[in-house]
Amino acid sequence: MRLISAVLRVPVSMVAAAALLVAVPAAAADPVIAGAARATYDPFSGAAVAVALTVSVDLEGEATGILRIRPADNGPYALEGEGPSLAFILKSDAGSAAASGSLVIPVDSPRASMRFEVFVPAGQYAQAGLRAVSLEAQLFDAAGAPVSGPSRFIAEIDVAARAQANIAGASGVWGSQGSLAFIDFGELDSHETATAALQVRATTDVVITAWSDHLGRMIHVDHPQSAAEPGFSIAYRFSLDGVSSALTGPMILNRAPAPSLDGISYPILITLDDANGLYAGTYLDTLNIEVTAR
Missing domain, CATH: 2.60.40 (Immunoglobulin-like)
Incomplete structure (x- = not known):
């Protein structure tokens, strides 16, 4: 009886393991952000300024997906430092923009690179010094389920002494x-x-x-x-x-x-x-x- 019990236990364990392997999808690589993460803003010039960045994604088998970019921890759309903060907008080359919630960029191929920017409108006053915001980018499949962890990065605006x-x-x-x-x-x-x-x-x-x-x-x-x-x-x-x-x-x-x-x-x-x-x-x-x- 002990021998029969041992023989029966092995195939049951293998079947369970096979089922688990089928149920877990391949994880996508975390988004990779590149670019100069700092720009200079002059409150008196009357000109807007933008930090231009590129994000590269790899869906690892998924045909299409969605990239979401937002302030980390659902923070405000504000570059903060000493003194008044600077409001900003997230913009993508695809035409989408966000001043709250998340910037949503469609991903139409398993591997893609997309440009976006942290856009600071003109007409805002800020004292000299650095303003910064922590942002996060995360991949989702077409159904809206996350397929990567969030990648965090810092964008900075330098307000010069003027x-x-x-x-x-x-x-x-x-x-x-x-x-x-x-x-x-x-x-x-x-x-x-x-x-x-x-x-x-x-x-x-x-x-x-x-x-x-x-x-x-x-x-x-x-x-x-x-x-x-x-x-x-x-x-x-x-x-x-x-x-x-x-x-x-x-x-x-x-x-x-x-x-x-x-x-x-x-x-x-x-x-x-x-x-x-x-x-x-x-x-x-x-x-x-x-x-x-x-």
Whole structure:
């Protein structure tokens, strides 16, 4: 009886093993993501930016399937770092896009490579520094069952340290490469004051440096060689954000502009000295203001 029992046990075990082998499908390889996973975003350029990536898949015997890409752990569609986050959209070359849930890309052959991108729309403010998001890509068969594990990867956006300035109350526009504005006093009167504003927007704190070509004096444009003589120049005081200077040397201020696309406006006051005894003519000085990101 023991011998018969042993003989019967072997074929039963083999049948069970064969059934298990038939029931388990071949596992697909996890998706492989390649590409430069970082791009640079400039909030003030008015341009969108994208991190372009390629994902390669191998369905291992499945004819077709679906690739799903989404933020890891069902996280938000946001690149996060220090300060405000940046919203993004997942886009594929197949025309699909997602700002929530998953980006769904059809896989029409067992082995395929597909392009997609982490797209950051323009018009968003962010402070200087890295923003990152963890994403995951996973393969599913045509019926929606997973056939691979999720592959995780990091996409990053680098927000550079940038500063722009503009003189309001004079001619001029936003600029980071330098701009020219004019403040016209008209007919000079003693102790006359002109007002303007320095508008600054930046992705970080800034250093504001102001200096005068003629050390705080407007000189007669037809007699510049006589500027040191009485009657051919007029001194003035320059005030920026409540700090006053005769501009006999550079004036340096450290400021933290409002973290927004609009920035902040710092008041400017320019007050003339005594205008009595000046010769007729036009008087001019160039006041330089440099705003640099720290």
